[in-house]
Amino acid sequence: MWKEAGIEPLTGKPIVFPSDDYELPRPARDDAWWRGLSRLGVFRKGLAVALEVPGLILLASAAGFGALARDAGLTVVDAVFMMGVFFALPAQVVMVDQLARGGALMGGALVVMLTGVRLVPMCVLLTPYLKGPRATRPGMLLAAHFIAVTAWMEGYRRLPRVPELHRFDYFIGIGTGLLIASLVGTAAGFLLAGTVPSLIAAVLLFLTPVYFLLALLSGATERADYLAIVAGLLLEPPLFLMVPGFDLLITGLLGGTLAFFASRLEKRT
């Protein structure tokens, strides 16, 4: 049922992936926890996730984005709207940062496009869980919109333990709750950034990079992922100084390619 795909470098645990005859895990939680719940009830259980740690982190990092957007000269409406339509902090931060530095809009949009590639594997991995009796086509598009690092991690962690019938509604609840948290956070961060002491404003701005790096690390499963992260960390400073504006694009392409070939070479020997 499971096949091994290597050893995780940090914990030393084997990484397992579903094999072709893989069946979704059966719900471990007692079915009684879910019994008699209406669709709305399941949705609300999902919403409640926003009140736990992931929701709070998202609230805080969205506040960081709100502060960044204000620094870049956006209005509060722009910032909240941007949070809602993208619902992926890396894309938004890249774009706002590019614009704040007076970079070209088209260049920013291209980098946004590159950051979005990360969402493909996340969507691919959640689709089997979301497809079910309750999933409709527009519903799946909505669910996909919610898939960004935080909602993906919560979905991937929780959905296998949810009865198949409820998975879709539960995830829509998770996504809606996290979206609301991020919108509130963005507005709060934006409005507070002007009035709070500069120290708190600095902390809000700092939450975003810390959260990204830790989320990247927690999303990394293979040695190639760690190599790519390290390559990105090392390549960015010189590239930022040498080719400002294209630094992220080149860091991504060069770092990712180097990491890819390094891990292939390592596997072969």
Add this chain to the structure above:
Amino acid sequence: MNELGTGATTLLLMLAISLFMHEPWRWLGLAVGSRIDIQSPWFQWVRGVASALVAGLVVRLTLFPAGALAAVSSGVRLSAMAAGIAVFLFTGRHLGAGVGTGALVLVAGRLLFG
């Protein structure tokens, strides 16, 4: 910010960039679903590029920050980042603990060393 315009123009531009350059990745992910082998080399490469790019963004935001964060010295910023990573790893990858520690160390460092 001039390139994004103002008011409704800004919102429409953002919506267009999102719909045409960002959201399609999510749709692609849905469509691909279980059909493609996510262990394929092509996929691994794309993953690497995306990870390196976001890691680069982390460095850019930490080493070359804009706004209020620039007032904190780079030594304090890097120490806070390192502390966040360390606590994250030692608490069994607890995201909240790592982010919280990073924030606390930044505050402490700023107050103590500027």
